[in-house]
Amino acid sequence: MLKKYFPSLGVILAIVAIFIGLPHFYDNQSFLFNLMLYLALAEGLNIIYGFTGYLPFGYVGFFGAGAYGGAIAITLLHISPLLGVLVGGVVAVLTGVILIPLLRLSGAYFAIANLAASQALYLVVANPSLEKITQGPYGIDLSSVYNANAGYFAMLGVLVFAMALVAYLRNSNFGLSLLAIKEDRVTASLAGVNVIRARSIAWMLSAFVAGMSGAVFGWYTAVFYPSTVFSLDVSVFTIVFVLFGGIASVAGPLIGALILYSMYNFIGISTPQYFQLFYGLLIVLLVLFLPDGVVSLLKKGKVYVP
Amino acid sequence: MCPNGKKLLKVEGLVKKFGGFRALNGVSIDVCQGRIVGLAGPNGSGKTTLINVISGVYRPDGGSIEFDGCSIYKLPSHKIVHLGVNRTFQVPKPLSGLTVWENVLLAAVYGSAEGDKQQTIRDSLEIVDLSAIKDAISAGLTFAQQKLLGLATALATKPKLLLVDEIAAGLSHQELLWIAEMLQRIQQTGIAMIVVEHHLGFIDTLTSDVVVMNAGANLFRGSINEAAQNEEVVEVFLGR
Ligand SMILES: Nc1ncnc2c1ncn2[C@@H]1O[C@H](COP(=O)(O)OP(=O)(O)OP(=O)(O)O)[C@@H](O)[C@H]1O
Numbered sequence: 011m012l013k014k015y016f017p018s019l020g021v022i023l024a025i026v027a028i029f030i031g032l033p034h035f036y037d038n039q040s041f042l043f044n045l046m047l048y049l050a051l052a053e054g055l056n057i058i059y060g061f062t063g064y065l066p067f068g069y070v071g072f073f074g075a076g077a078y079g080g081a082i083a084i085t086l087l088h089i090s091p092l093l094g095v096l097v098g099g100v101v102a103v104l105t106g107v108i109l110i111p112l113l114r115l116s117g118a119y120f121a122i123a124n125l126a127a128s129q130a131l132y133l134v135v136a137n138p139s140l141e142k143i144t145q146g147p148y149g150i151d152l153s154s155v156y157n158a159n160a161g162y163f164a165m166l167g168v169l170v171f172a173m174a175l176v177a178y179l180r181n182s183n184f185g186l187s188l189l190a191i192k193e194d195r196v197t198a199s200l201a202g203v204n205v206i207r208a209r210s211i212a213w214m215l216s217a218f219v220a221g222m223s224g225a226v227f228g229w230y231t232a233v234f235y236p237s238t239v240f241s242l243d244v245s246v247f248t249i250v251f252v253l254f255g256g257i258a259s260v261a262g263p264l265i266g267a268l269i270l271y272s273m274y275n276f277i278g279i280s281t282p283q284y285f286q287l288f289y290g291l292l293i294v295l296l297v298l299f300l301p302d303g304v305v306s307l308l309k310k311g312k313v314y315v316p
Numbered sequence: 317m318c319p320n321g322k323k324l325l326k327v328e329g330l331v332k333k334f335g336g337f338r339a340l341n342g343v344s345i346d347v348c349q350g351r352i353v354g355l356a357g358p359n360g361s362g363k364t365t366l367i368n369v370i371s372g373v374y375r376p377d378g379g380s381i382e383f384d385g386c387s388i389y390k391l392p393s394h395k396i397v398h399l400g401v402n403r404t405f406q407v408p409k410p411l412s413g414l415t416v417w418e419n420v421l422l423a424a425v426y427g428s429a430e431g432d433k434q435q436t437i438r439d440s441l442e443i444v445d446l447s448a449i450k451d452a453i454s455a456g457l458t459f460a461q462q463k464l465l466g467l468a469t470a471l472a473t474k475p476k477l478l479l480v481d482e483i484a485a486g487l488s489h490q491e492l493l494w495i496a497e498m499l500q501r502i503q504q505t506g507i508a509m510i511v512v513e514h515h516l517g518f519i520d521t522l523t524s525d526v527v528v529m530n531a532g533a534n535l536f537r538g539s540i541n542e543a544a545q546n547e548e549v550v551e552v553f554l555g556r
């Protein structure tokens with residue numbers, strides 16, 4: 011029974027080893043932090059997009075809600091940053107609950123409505139009349155609790171949690187029921203699956219991961235603005251990483267984020283014009299020749315993808 | 317009245333509208349425990365719509381549906397399935413990315429609370445003779461195999477009532493005989509059925525209790541022989 015989890019467990023352990031080991035050889039901690047952040051976000055998006063087929067263009071809304079939820083709890087309620095991370099996750103889940111009716115929409119309608127919702131949330135948070143709570147457009151300052159190493163390991167913790175969730179979905183009947191909903195809602199419900207409940211659970215799990223990631227990001231960054239944590243770049247990057255790697259497995263989104271984010275960091279930041287060209291070409295090629303991501307190459311070679 | 321005294325399904329005055337069009341216009345049908353009712357009628361008379369409404373795939377716009385003593389009117393499909401109703405599709409809808417086994421597994425796990433799941437899956441595949449290809453991806457199955465997979469999936473939820481929509485359409489005479497025999501074996505396990513079929517000879521081998529629909533309403537109920545002598549039935553089948 012538990013044996014089927016071994017390959018996924020192997021992947022998770024490898025990632026943990028990498029991010030514990032690498033700082034000893036490579037001193038750009040902030041790059042490693044951001045890499046972990048995108049790995050976690052990619053797995054979080056995988057939960058909702060990979061398993062149920064809903065593509066949330068406003069995924070960043072959960073990230074921002076988590077960053078602000080965590081930061082406000084830390085500054086106003088004076089709780090510990092670690093607890094703040096949890097609060098960030100919960101705030102994102104509550105945001106997700108409010109948005110559950112969006113799941114009645116399908117395809118592009120859902121994607122656009124979700125995008126609009128995330129921007130609405132951005133405008134609310136950045137509104138100067140909420141300055142007493144959110145600091146409005148002036149940003150949040152968490153430098154009193156700043157602790158880079160603690161933040162780094164908190165991010166690793168969130169990443170492990172996200173990977174474990176996906177490993178569960180990859181190997182469990184619940185994950186199978188989500189894949190069934192993605193393929194044919196009617197057939198799934200006639201198999202006895204409570205479609206509305208199952209997809210809402212997936213939605214909230216996905217929000218939880220993004221919310222905790224946002225809260226850790228806020229803590230690690232110490233100073234941030236609404237425009238940072240509600241930036242659509244976060245959604246776009248995450249979606250591209252997941253599409254590039256491949257959905258509904260633990261390894262796919264990891265591979266996508268590892269390759270593309272590293273590339274972005276080494277080519278993109280120094281010579282953005284080449285990078286954009288390269289990135290654009292890559293996406294075109296991908297959509298044309300590898301719509302199911304890089305891991306589909308492995309699957310074609312009959313390699314099991316954890 | 318039912319010979320064993322127990323009515324399993326009681327549908328009365330059912331209405332289903334698509335826009336202004338009444339696909340079901342007050343149809344009634346009832347099924348006794350463990351019995352088979354044949355359902356016939358010309359194209360577009362509302363047979364599939366009736367099955368869709370009973371199984372919760374479409375929401376009704378009037379009438380009543382009682383199953384096993386409780387109302388299933390407007391319940392969502394998964395609840396209706398849990399109470400003991402399932403169906404097959406005229407055009408099969410397997411989860412094509414999943415294997416045959418996974419399709420049935422899902423139904424066994426989520427469709428019924430009781431029993432050994434592995435055994436349920438094996439039994440369901442055995443009845444429809446798909447055990448040999450249990451690991452095949454269902455997208456690669458033939459049309460007939462996909463219909464059988466739909467039947468196995470429905471059986472895995474342990475229904476008391478099975479709604480079978482034109483399972484024999486497009487099959488050879490040999491296959492038809494085999495399917496009829498299979499449905500009889502399923503009935504012998506205590507499962508009641510509504511069997512929709514154009515092929516009246518096929519219905520005749522299964523039951524002498526036939527309902528004929530026309531334009532979303534009841535036209536006739538009785539045996540096939542009586543139906544063949546009924547002027548109205550002959551008229552709608554041959555066209556006026
Ligand atoms: N989803 C739908 N939207 C609009 N009209 C529909 C829909 N489903 C069925 N109809 C219409 O309802 C009527 C009944 O269709 P239904 O499929 O129930 O007939 P049927 O008796 O099963 O026919 P057949 O023997 O051809 O399978 C038809 O006129 C059909 O066009």
Ligand SMILES: [Mg+2]
Nearest residue numbers: 363364365406
């Ligand atoms: Mg039909």
